[in-house]
Amino acid sequence: MTEAALVTGAASGIGRAIAERLVADGWDVLAVDFTPDEDGPGEAFAADLTTREGNRVAVDAALERFGRLDALVPNAGFQHVSPVESFDEDRWDALVALLLTSPFLLARYAWSALRESGNGRIVVVASVHGLVASPFKAGYVSAKHGVLGLVKTLALEGAPTGIRASAVCPGYVRTPLVEEQIADQARAHGMPEERVLEEVLLAPQALKRMLEPSEVADAVAYLLGPRAAVFTGAPLVMDGGWTAR
Numbered sequence: 001m002t003e004a005a006l007v008t009g010a011a012s013g014i015g016r017a018i019a020e021r022l023v024a025d026g027w028d029v030l031a032v033d034f035t036p037d038e039d040g041p042g043e044a045f046a047a048d049l050t051t052r053e054g055n056r057v058a059v060d061a062a063l064e065r066f067g068r069l070d071a072l073v074p075n076a077g078f079q080h081v082s083p084v085e086s087f088d089e090d091r092w093d094a095l096v097a098l099l100l101t102s103p104f105l106l107a108r109y110a111w112s113a114l115r116e117s118g119n120g121r122i123v124v125v126a127s128v129h130g131l132v133a134s135p136f137k138a139g140y141v142s143a144k145h146g147v148l149g150l151v152k153t154l155a156l157e158g159a160p161t162g163i164r165a166s167a168v169c170p171g172y173v174r175t176p177l178v179e180e181q182i183a184d185q186a187r188a189h190g191m192p193e194e195r196v197l198e199e200v201l202l203a204p205q206a207l208k209r210m211l212e213p214s215e216v217a218d219a220v221a222y223l224l225g226p227r228a229a230v231f232t233g234a235p236l237v238m239d240g241g242w243t244a245r
């Protein structure tokens with residue numbers, strides 16, 4: 001029996017590494033993205049996950065193609081770096097829609113399929129910013145804190161029918177999302193770009209290196225695997241010691 005997973009943001013960075021890992025582990029994978037990569041891992045599917053319709057068609061597509069859905073990995077995201085005073089309100093709405101509402105809608109639309117699976121699993125790619133804040137990231141930090149609350153609720157509601165829900169909370173991971181924000185951070189902090197990585201991004205981390213996308217994929221694969229049967233309702237924190245202080 002081949003299990004089926006829906007991975008969002010699967011064309012780039014962490015989502016791509018997760019899709020690659022799940023395909024290698026023998027899963028059928030619907031690789032959902034705003035800009036899907038037809039040559040990437042899994043079956044590429046285009047959807048704008050800031051909309052209800054986008055989340056609905058993604059779940060429907062997975063069920064049509066695979067006839068089942070055993071796992072959801074809501075991962076798609078972006079960052080917006082700005083002081084609160086000038087934080088663009090549309091960017092706030094889009095962050096909440098993608099990082100918080102999309103995982104809710106995917107769970108809502110896939111719930112009966114996950115129940116029928118008998119071993120339904122949801123692993124949200126949250127962030128260390130679901131646990132602590134940094135300045136200039138009001139939308140991202142708020143939505144990531146919110147999604148950890150959603151995970152707890154899904155875990156409590158899902159337990160009686162075998163659905164588990166958890167999250168991973170990485171520190172900085174070497175992906176386009178981080179590379180793009182170095183320039184924004186330099187502007188917001190008023191310092192040259194070359195000082196941003198060490199003095200801003202990695203300053204709170206005990207381990208002075210970024211994670212690799214494959215390391216996050218390993219953690220997600222573990223949470224989806226048979227040895228993680230008691231993991232539900234809580235995040236797996238992989239922050240290089242960020243929250244140890």
Ligand SMILES: NC(=O)c1ccc[n+]([C@@H]2O[C@H](COP(=O)([O-])OP(=O)(O)OC[C@H]3O[C@@H](n4cnc5c(N)ncnc54)[C@H](O)[C@@H]3O)[C@@H](O)[C@H]2O)c1
Pocket residue numbers: 008009010011012013014015032033034035047048049050075076077078098125126127128169170171172173174175176177178
């Ligand atoms: N990179 C990090 O340091 C880091 C750390 C902690 C958590 N995260 C989280 O990991 C997740 C993936 O981040 P990444 O670093 O791989 O980013 P990335 O920019 O490399 O990839 C994000 C993907 O999401 C897709 N996407 C964006 N908006 C979308 C939309 N409206 N609908 C569908 N797809 C959309 C993009 O097209 C892109 O392929 C995000 O939720 C991010 O918050 C990243």
